[in-house]
Amino acid sequence: MLSFLVFLSSGLFLGWSLGANDGANLFGTAVGTKMVKFRTAAIISSIFVTLGAVIAGSGTTETINKLGHINAIAGAFMVVFAAALTIYWMTKARISVSTSQAIVGAIIGWNIYSARPTDYSLLTTIAGTWIFCPILSAIFAIILYFFTKIVLKWCKISLIRQDCYIRIGLILAGAFAAYALGANNIANVMGVFTGSNMLNALPLPFGLSLSPTQVLFLIGGIAISVGIFTYSKATMNAVGRDIMQMSPTAAWIVVVAQSLVLFVFASPNLHNFLISHNLPAIPLVPVSSSQAVIGAVMGIGLLKGGNGINWKLIGRIIIGWVATPAIATLVCYISLFVLANVFNLTVYN
Amino acid sequence: MFKLKISLFSKTKSLEAKIDSFHDKIIDSATIFRKAVNTFFSSDDFDDLKKVSKQIKKVEHQADDLRREIENQLYAQNLLPNLQADILKLVESLDEINNHFDKVVYKFYIERPEIPENLKRNIIKLCNQVADSGEYMGIASRAFFKDLSAVRDYTHKVYLMEQESDETYNTIKKAIFKSDLPLANKLQLDSFINRITEIADIAEDCADELLIFTLKRDI
Numbered sequence: 001m002l003s004f005l006v007f008l009s010s011g012l013f014l015g016w017s018l019g020a021n022d023g024a025n026l027f028g029t030a031v032g033t034k035m036v037k038f039r040t041a042a043i044i045s046s047i048f049v050t051l052g053a054v055i056a057g058s059g060t061t062e063t064i065n066k067l068g069h070i071n072a073i074a075g076a077f078m079v080v081f082a083a084a085l086t087i088y089w090m091t092k093a094r095i096s097v098s099t100s101q102a103i104v105g106a107i108i109g110w111n112i113y114s115a116r117p118t119d120y121s122l123l124t125t126i127a128g129t130w131i132f133c134p135i136l137s138a139i140f141a142i143i144l145y146f147f148t149k150i151v152l153k154w155c156k157i158s159l160i161r162q163d164c165y166i167r168i169g170l171i172l173a174g175a176f177a178a179y180a181l182g183a184n185n186i187a188n189v190m191g192v193f194t195g196s197n198m199l200n201a202l203p204l205p206f207g208l209s210l211s212p213t214q215v216l217f218l219i220g221g222i223a224i225s226v227g228i229f230t231y232s233k234a235t236m237n238a239v240g241r242d243i244m245q246m247s248p249t250a251a252w253i254v255v256v257a258q259s260l261v262l263f264v265f266a267s268p269n270l271h272n273f274l275i276s277h278n279l280p281a282i283p284l285v286p287v288s289s290s291q292a293v294i295g296a297v298m299g300i301g302l303l304k305g306g307n308g309i310n311w312k313l314i315g316r317i318i319i320g321w322v323a324t325p326a327i328a329t330l331v332c333y334i335s336l337f338v339l340a341n342v343f344n345l346t347v348y349n
Numbered sequence: 350m351f352k353l354k355i356s357l358f359s360k361t362k363s364l365e366a367k368i369d370s371f372h373d374k375i376i377d378s379a380t381i382f383r384k385a386v387n388t389f390f391s392s393d394d395f396d397d398l399k400k401v402s403k404q405i406k407k408v409e410h411q412a413d414d415l416r417r418e419i420e421n422q423l424y425a426q427n428l429l430p431n432l433q434a435d436i437l438k439l440v441e442s443l444d445e446i447n448n449h450f451d452k453v454v455y456k457f458y459i460e461r462p463e464i465p466e467n468l469k470r471n472i473i474k475l476c477n478q479v480a481d482s483g484e485y486m487g488i489a490s491r492a493f494f495k496d497l498s499a500v501r502d503y504t505h506k507v508y509l510m511e512q513e514s515d516e517t518y519n520t521i522k523k524a525i526f527k528s529d530l531p532l533a534n535k536l537q538l539d540s541f542i543n544r545i546t547e548i549a550d551i552a553e554d555c556a557d558e559l560l561i562f563t564l565k566r567d568i
Contacts, residue, residue, distance in 0.1 A: 033430060033431055034427060034430035034431075035430060145568065148568060149568060152568070153498065156495065156496050156498075158365060158494055158495045159429065159432070159493070159494045159495070159566070160361050160364050160365045160368065160428070160429070160494065161361055161365065163361070163428055163429045164358060164360075164361040247431060247566075247567075247568050248430075248431060249568040250568050253568075
């Protein structure tokens, strides 16, 4: 049990880093435009990220486990650690990095090292969602932009009242985004540990209980929350000023578009609903919330005539789509080799 | 969340009411200004003008208080953070129009200029034009807060009134310096019409700013 908790440390570190970076996507625009205080943002994000992870984190975790069922705790530790190292290096190189891409690359590294086959059709589906994610986010943002503009024109809401509604809207959208982030991205942080989970179920009042996987997700959610509280303030203040100057209404559109994308790729209910109605199902895949935000911001930018679009940033994202998983695969393969041969640890069964 | 909603709505209502009252004061000032001009030209009893002058001074003080309260509330409660600077500028400019209405009425009351019969009609016309420009500016500014699509309609009227007041001003100026009045009277009347026309000029500058703020308000 103790060794399990020690090996879980890489997941906690990745969770902390996810909170520190992606926490800014939930309330960054709201805090950056001074519509919501950081403390309010951090408390709401933490509660809803954890709820999303515990309640709805299973869908994307299943996909991650289908790509590579990591069955040894030391292997799971190294997969997550390799992803964290990749994220650190890529961030230093100022290349847009996604936790999802790093973890998928690291899992492939484990598959190669343990000589397990990789499901390439699933990998193609996952990679497709990475490209589709910012595009879908841009589409959502454009639709929301038109809708909001019509509503504002039609309802003639006074400026002061609009400010009040936007504040409430930003808080609600931020909470929804946090829930969707928890549901979508917990698989990146804790997904690979489910195969070697040694935690027990946790009984709750009123006859409720958390399964061992949900307890694992709860710990991951807390790690993300710590990241949000300790390290996301500076990023929150910078987001919204970095890409283009944004009005609070546009900020709200960006957060809603982002949360819709994260939700669409994480909701088992929506997935099952589409299948039951013979419609093409949306894969449950962890996607990058940062890239969803960038997609939404650029969607609005395009609508306004292409002003404020950072083409360099798009270039860095495209490099990240290829470079992040490739580097993570390599780092994970080498690290597993060192762990197995130098430290004599079992990295797969 | 419920508490947050209640507090936000009460802050919103109170600021909305203050901004509304502030705009009322601009329109009141323009109306009292017209009344003051009529009183000056129609009555020989300067007590009547004194009363109107006091009335406009009172409105000007009330507008000043409202302006301070609006500015304090905007910053203290961090309302409309992205538009604070613009609103501050707008409110200050509108207050400037109000101050000028008051100053011109006071000038009429204190200086009691002797206006030749042939100039009276045009000076009344000029006063009405600048009063209209100030009033339309107040309405345009109210539209900025309540109905963005109407801003352009009213700023257009401000520009129109300013152009007309310029024409009237030139006609009066030419007439003053063509007349046989003593130079001191000519200069006094010139300073008078300059002061009056300034109101329309300030309203025009204010309309320019407002149109830029309107563009910035777009989502």
